[in-house]
Amino acid sequence: MYRALLWLTNAEREDLKILSMEVLHTKYLCMEHFNEDMFMNSYKKKLVWNALPTHFPKPDYAFRKESKNSAHHRQQKFSKSQYLENC
Numbered sequence: 001m002y003r004a005l006l007w008l009t010n011a012e013r014e015d016l017k018i019l020s021m022e023v024l025h026t027k028y029l030c031m032e033h034f035n036e037d038m039f040m041n042s043y044k045k046k047l048v049w050n051a052l053p054t055h056f057p058k059p060d061y062a063f064r065k066e067s068k069n070s071a072h073h074r075q076q077k078f079s080k081s082q083y084l085e086n087c
Helices: 002-010 014-018 068-077 080-085
Strands: none
Touching: 002 014
């Protein structure tokens, strides 16, 4: 349970922390979120037992300075959860 909470924290998905472990086990991350040493071999088909996702690049607009209105408008178009699910 502790590692699952670490994964959710790293992914900035606090909204998923209310789900049961049974439901959480149906959620996945793509391999792009893990360092090379988190995989058992070069095929990257299986993670080591203590793997933690650490790569969560922000979309370009997250680094721009924008007015309050344009940032809100952009957030409505493409939310963080959509970004993570489309990875």
